[in-house]
Amino acid sequence: MNLKHTIIFTSLVLVAIGLVSSSFIPQSAIHSGEDKVLDILHTFNKDMPLHFIPKNQLDSAKVNQGKNLVTAGFLDPENKKNFESRQSKHFVCVDCHNIEREDPDLKKSNPETRLSYVSEKGMKFLPATTLYGTVNKSHWYNQDYLKKYGELVVPARDTLANAVQLCAVVCSQGRALNEEEMESMLHFLNSIGYTISELDFNEKEKNLIEYSDDTNKIKELIESKYLNYSPATFLNPQKIEERKYGKNGNPKNGKLLYEMSCLTCHQEGGVTNYKLNNEQLTFKHLKYWSSTHKMFSVYDIARKGTYSKNGYKPYMPNYTKERMSDQQLEDLMAYINSMATQSRAQTKKKNLHPTGGTPNF
Numbered sequence: 001m002n003l004k005h006t007i008i009f010t011s012l013v014l015v016a017i018g019l020v021s022s023s024f025i026p027q028s029a030i031h032s033g034e035d036k037v038l039d040i041l042h043t044f045n046k047d048m049p050l051h052f053i054p055k056n057q058l059d060s061a062k063v064n065q066g067k068n069l070v071t072a073g074f075l076d077p078e079n080k081k082n083f084e085s086r087q088s089k090h091f092v093c094v095d096c097h098n099i100e101r102e103d104p105d106l107k108k109s110n111p112e113t114r115l116s117y118v119s120e121k122g123m124k125f126l127p128a129t130t131l132y133g134t135v136n137k138s139h140w141y142n143q144d145y146l147k148k149y150g151e152l153v154v155p156a157r158d159t160l161a162n163a164v165q166l167c168a169v170v171c172s173q174g175r176a177l178n179e180e181e182m183e184s185m186l187h188f189l190n191s192i193g194y195t196i197s198e199l200d201f202n203e204k205e206k207n208l209i210e211y212s213d214d215t216n217k218i219k220e221l222i223e224s225k226y227l228n229y230s231p232a233t234f235l236n237p238q239k240i241e242e243r244k245y246g247k248n249g250n251p252k253n254g255k256l257l258y259e260m261s262c263l264t265c266h267q268e269g270g271v272t273n274y275k276l277n278n279e280q281l282t283f284k285h286l287k288y289w290s291s292t293h294k295m296f297s298v299y300d301i302a303r304k305g306t307y308s309k310n311g312y313k314p315y316m317p318n319y320t321k322e323r324m325s326d327q328q329l330e331d332l333m334a335y336i337n338s339m340a341t342q343s344r345a346q347t348k349k350k351n352l353h354p355t356g357g358t359p360n361f
Contacts, residue, residue: 066188
C-alpha cells in the first residue's frame, strides 16, 4: 500500500470511528449525571427542537437574565427603569410555576406524590406545571386547555417559544416578550432541563446506553423515562350532594395545601385582592361557602378558577385533575373545618401567621 492509499485508508478509519463513537454515551456521563438529557440526545440526533441550545453555547449572562425575567419580570431588576417596563403588571412566572423539579417520578403527573415531594423540598404547590424540564417536552397547553383558550393554543402546542408568548400575553396578562427577552428565557429554560442522572436508569439500561449501537433504541429508552407533555384534565366542581366536606380528608395534608397553595397568592402582599390568613373568621368564611356553588366555595373555585376582566386583570387559574385531586380538596376542607371549629385558646396559640387580620371580601 503506497503513501497516498495509506492516508486515504487512515482518514476513512478515523471518520468511521468518529461516526460510531458519536452513537455512544460515555458511562461517566450516566454515573455522574454531568450532562443534560437534550445534550445527550443531540450526540446522535440532528433533528433537535427549535428551542434547544447546547450546553456549550449557553450564555451565563443570558441565563441569569432569563431567571430574572421569570422571577421578577425584568431582565435586570437592579437597573429597571420603572414598573411599566415589567413584562406584566400583575404576575410573574413563579406566581404559577415552580422552577425546580416537583415530581418524584418524571413519568407521572401525580398531585398526591407531588405534595409530599414539594413539601420536603420547601417548595410551593402551584396550579401550573413547573418550568423545570419544560425544554424536554414536545407539547404544551395540552388536552383540555383547548376548552379554555380555544384556537390560541394551536400554535403554542408544538413550539415552546409560542407557548411562552401565550403564557406572557394571556396567562400573565402582560405584553409579548421582545427578542432579547425571549432569547434570555430560552437560555434559562435550557439551563434547567433534565440531567441524565434524574432518569433513574438501572444497570442493564446503563450498559445498553453505553454499548449498543442502536441509536433509535437508546433514544427511545431515554425518552421513556419522562413525560414529554403535561397532561391536563379539567374537572367540574363536585355536586353539592357528593361533597364529603372533609369527612374523609387528612387535615395534615390540608394544612400543607392551604399554606403552600392558597396562601401563595391570597396572603397579605399576594397578587390578588382576595385575602386569606390563619384567623378563625377566615376558615369559618371558607367553610360556610363550601356548601354552595358560589365563587368563594373551595370546591368550585379550585375547578373553575376565574377570568380576567376589564378593570381587574388578576385572575385565578383552575386546578386540573393532575394538579390537585378531589381527595386533596377533601383534605383541604378537613383542615378548614378543624380550624373553623377550634376553641378560642387553640386559635390564639396556633395563629402565628404574620398576615393576621380578617378576609378582605
